[in-house]
Amino acid sequence: MGSLRQLALAAAAGGALTLLWILGAMRPFDLPLSDLLLRLPRPGGAAEVPLVAVLIDDRAVEELGALPWPRALVARLVERAFVSGARAVALDLILSEPEDEAGDRALEQALALGPAILAATLRDDGGWLLPLDRFGGARRAAHAEAEIGPDGVVRAIFATKQRGGRALPALALAAARTLRPEIAVAPGALLRPDFRLRPERVPRRSAAAVVAGDLGTGDLEGRLVFIGIAAAGGTDQFVVPTRRDRPSPGVLIQASAAASILRGGLLRPLPAAGVSVACLLLAWLAQVLRSRAGSLRLPPMLAVVAALALAAVSALWSLRVQVPLVTVVAAFGLSALLREALESGLARRRTDELLRRLADELSEDEGTAPAPHATGGRLRLVQELQARLIRDRNLRRTLLDALEDGVVRWDTAGEPLLVNAAARRLWGEPPDLSDVRADARADGEGGVRRRGGRELRVTVQRLESGHLGLLRDVTAERELEHRRREMQRLVSHELKTPLASIAGFGGMLQRYQLSEEELHRLAGLIRGESERLLEMVTTFLDLERLASGRIEGEKGELDLGGLAAERRELIAAAAAERGQTLTFAQQGPARVIGDRQLLARVVDNLAGNALKHTPQGTAVAMEVAGDGQRVELRLRDRGPGIPAESLPRLFERFYRVPGSGAGGSGLGLAMVREIAEWHGGCVRVESEMGAGSVFIVELPAAGAAEDP
Numbered sequence: 001m002g003s004l005r006q007l008a009l010a011a012a013a014g015g016a017l018t019l020l021w022i023l024g025a026m027r028p029f030d031l032p033l034s035d036l037l038l039r040l041p042r043p044g045g046a047a048e049v050p051l052v053a054v055l056i057d058d059r060a061v062e063e064l065g066a067l068p069w070p071r072a073l074v075a076r077l078v079e080r081a082f083v084s085g086a087r088a089v090a091l092d093l094i095l096s097e098p099e100d101e102a103g104d105r106a107l108e109q110a111l112a113l114g115p116a117i118l119a120a121t122l123r124d125d126g127g128w129l130l131p132l133d134r135f136g137g138a139r140r141a142a143h144a145e146a147e148i149g150p151d152g153v154v155r156a157i158f159a160t161k162q163r164g165g166r167a168l169p170a171l172a173l174a175a176a177r178t179l180r181p182e183i184a185v186a187p188g189a190l191l192r193p194d195f196r197l198r199p200e201r202v203p204r205r206s207a208a209a210v211v212a213g214d215l216g217t218g219d220l221e222g223r224l225v226f227i228g229i230a231a232a233g234g235t236d237q238f239v240v241p242t243r244r245d246r247p248s249p250g251v252l253i254q255a256s257a258a259a260s261i262l263r264g265g266l267l268r269p270l271p272a273a274g275v276s277v278a279c280l281l282l283a284w285l286a287q288v289l290r291s292r293a294g295s296l297r298l299p300p301m302l303a304v305v306a307a308l309a310l311a312a313v314s315a316l317w318s319l320r321v322q323v324p325l326v327t328v329v330a331a332f333g334l335s336a337l338l339r340e341a342l343e344s345g346l347a348r349r350r351t352d353e354l355l356r357r358l359a360d361e362l363s364e365d366e367g368t369a370p371a372p373h374a375t376g377g378r379l380r381l382v383q384e385l386q387a388r389l390i391r392d393r394n395l396r397r398t399l400l401d402a403l404e405d406g407v408v409r410w411d412t413a414g415e416p417l418l419v420n421a422a423a424r425r426l427w428g429e430p431p432d433l434s435d436v437r438a439d440a441r442a443d444g445e446g447g448v449r450r451r452g453g454r455e456l457r458v459t460v461q462r463l464e465s466g467h468l469g470l471l472r473d474v475t476a477e478r479e480l481e482h483r484r485r486e487m488q489r490l491v492s493h494e495l496k497t498p499l500a501s502i503a504g505f506g507g508m509l510q511r512y513q514l515s516e517e518e519l520h521r522l523a524g525l526i527r528g529e530s531e532r533l534l535e536m537v538t539t540f541l542d543l544e545r546l547a548s549g550r551i552e553g554e555k556g557e558l559d560l561g562g563l564a565a566e567r568r569e570l571i572a573a574a575a576a577e578r579g580q581t582l583t584f585a586q587q588g589p590a591r592v593i594g595d596r597q598l599l600a601r602v603v604d605n606l607a608g609n610a611l612k613h614t615p616q617g618t619a620v621a622m623e624v625a626g627d628g629q630r631v632e633l634r635l636r637d638r639g640p641g642i643p644a645e646s647l648p649r650l651f652e653r654f655y656r657v658p659g660s661g662a663g664g665s666g667l668g669l670a671m672v673r674e675i676a677e678w679h680g681g682c683v684r685v686e687s688e689m690g691a692g693s694v695f696i697v698e699l700p701a702a703g704a705a706e707d708p
């Protein structure tokens, strides 16, 4: 909220209330409140002023006769008052018509006893109806007109009033001046008594008591005596601020006003400049409070209003200045309300904008209607947007779970926020950020990690808040790649060499005239090479089929001992020709579940290798041993042994021990391993250079419990 805007709001609210006050529109609100303040009990009470009212009341009428009183009786009353020690007399009675000569003379004489002020009334033609000249005429005349406010309440009296070219002082002012002639008041000024001596509390005596001389000592002594009518049915009665339920007799109002004048208890209204400054200040204060609190809060507002009320009371009591409290408080309130209206308008516009953007973002179709203005419609729109968000979120979840790749999202603290189904499956547990990241870092943009027999490519990306991890199962991909390389190797290395020899031999046959013997030798070479090629391709394809699981071996229960013994018979015959022996021994049961042909290949392969690498005249031992759980086939030779650095790679395809002589395909042991694994077993080798090697194939025994 800019301070310029606040200033404008404060000026608008303060200015509006000042204007209303000037136009008088606030009076119906301000006046009752300032009346109320006048009624507040004041410390010190009504200060003592030497005045007393002598009232022609119901008792006087009853004892001395009905109104109007004959002049002789009035003369008697005035005379008694002076005789009783009155300092001066203010007579609020009409004395403008001559009556009987005796009565008029009696009053003239009574009035000569001391200072007296006499009320003049207004004539029908607007001029003054002055007391008779013999009573003092214009010299003693004063006006007894109180100013009646718009609400019928008397709050002021004009210090002087001009009628028909003659200005008369107010009765209260003229009476007060009989005690203190120095009192100065601007002519035409409006006197606003503070009514601290309330009209209804003015000390009083009944005219009946005065006429009868029935007075306490000093009742009138040295006092200013106001004489007037208070009997029921009197017309000279007005409502005053201090007593609003019943009108008070005019004479008492004049007496009360005189007390205010004597005590310096006249009120001054706050001038227009003061009102406008107060309104603007309070309106500004409302803005400041609102900005501090950030919202409209009642307690500070109430505190301000209470402080204002206190200030108004103290201004009234100490400076006698009347502050239009309602106007000023209204400026404060209006300023606060304007601010609220503006803020809520702004908030509404901003909400509209946000809603519209949100709706645009979420909308499936082009273009969105503007946010509705009614609260119900806006609520419906919000609900609709929420439903769309939930739909979107569910769709996202479904999509993520349908992905084959694992997706993990961590928050800034590394806690997983989102783990899709694939991530749970691939990782097995909620993936830990640092764990995953360690792998990802190992290989720049994405590392490969073995987990649960699978190979996962892991990438971690930093997000604005947290990290995003992707896990891709690359087992099959890498396997395929591996196979492709092997196939390439087969064609580019393993097949090329024998094919080149065959082609070479073929060329020799074409080009040269060969003898029968040479022809025979070449044909033998060609046949040997082709057979080796055929063997290699066949083995390779078999391996492929085994590795890819495409081979449907016929698994049945068989005795590995029997099978090995059988194969030994065949191999031993050929070995004997080279002066080699192949022994056989069996220990324990050797029944396994397997494919006879494949297992025969294992036996042939291992036995063939052992014999091939064993010098003439030595023995190779074939052993089969079983313990009911496992069955082992061992081939033990006394050959040259295998260098330690070759052992780890021995069972790889195409691997040949360097310097072991040409001829082999490097596929035999790979085949052995593939078959062993196909049967749920394994193969291993122990070898010592110069001492020989043992190849051990280990298979699960038939009927043995599954893996413990």
Ligand code: ADP
Binding pocket: 609, 610, 611, 613, 637, 639, 640, 641, 642, 650, 655, 656, 657, 658, 660, 663, 664, 665, 666, 667, 668, 669, 670, 693
């Ligand atoms: P190949 O058909 O070339 O013999 P294999 O996979 O059967 O291929 O054997 C791989 C390598 O292991 C060969 O290079 C061979 O030298 C070596 N090898 C196999 N068996 C033995 C053994 N019993 N003693 C020494 N070396 C052996």
